[in-house]
Amino acid sequence: MGRKLKGGGNAERKISLNDDQITTLFNEGKTSIEIAVIVGCSSHPIKQALKRLGLHRPAKQRNGILAGERNPAWDGGRHARTDGYIRVWTPNGQRLEHQLVAEKVIGRTLKSGEVVHHKDGNKANNDPSNLEVTTQSEHIREHLADMHAARYNK
Numbered sequence: 001m002g003r004k005l006k007g008g009g010n011a012e013r014k015i016s017l018n019d020d021q022i023t024t025l026f027n028e029g030k031t032s033i034e035i036a037v038i039v040g041c042s043s044h045p046i047k048q049a050l051k052r053l054g055l056h057r058p059a060k061q062r063n064g065i066l067a068g069e070r071n072p073a074w075d076g077g078r079h080a081r082t083d084g085y086i087r088v089w090t091p092n093g094q095r096l097e098h099q100l101v102a103e104k105v106i107g108r109t110l111k112s113g114e115v116v117h118h119k120d121g122n123k124a125n126n127d128p129s130n131l132e133v134t135t136q137s138e139h140i141r142e143h144l145a146d147m148h149a150a151r152y153n154k
Contacts, residue, residue, distance in 0.1 A: 015041045015045050017039065017041075017045060017046075017049050018039075019049065019053060021039070022035060022039070022046065022049050022050065022053065022055075023053060023055065025038060026050060026055050032046045032047050032050060033046075058091050058092050058093070077089030078097070080124065083123070084122075084123035084124055085097075085098065085123045085124075086098070086123075086124055086126060088100065097126045098116045098118065098123070098126045098131055099116055101116075101126050101127075101128055101131060102116040102128075102131045102133050104128075105128050105131070106133055110133065113135055113136050113137075114133055114134070114135060114136070115133075115134060115135070115136050115139045116131050116132070116133055116134075117131070117132045117133075117134050117139050117142070118130055118131065119131070119132055
């Protein structure tokens, strides 16, 4: 059965956070550190609570002489990731370009479980005609067939 715990573990150390209070303080413009001081804990549980509650602030463009378009290395906020997908800068932070293009075509944000499929297999080809919104399970099923064919048709 195992050994009986002495002392009850860390139950007395558990921090009880009030989600309504955290939401109110966040909406008043307080930072996670300021909220932590008010609540009386470290910033880590506050950051976890904000993430759990879906609370985040839009990303801000940096100020400065060589920020953004004024930087000689500026490439329009568009970067190719090592896995082949294109990442772009948006006011809400960085997003994958193919997802933004698909969302614009369908007129809404992607739902949970929806993915964007590149019909030609080229992850950098984000032309609307090359993109298809599908469910995650359908997408896996399609790629499994391709992987199976590649493995046994050598």
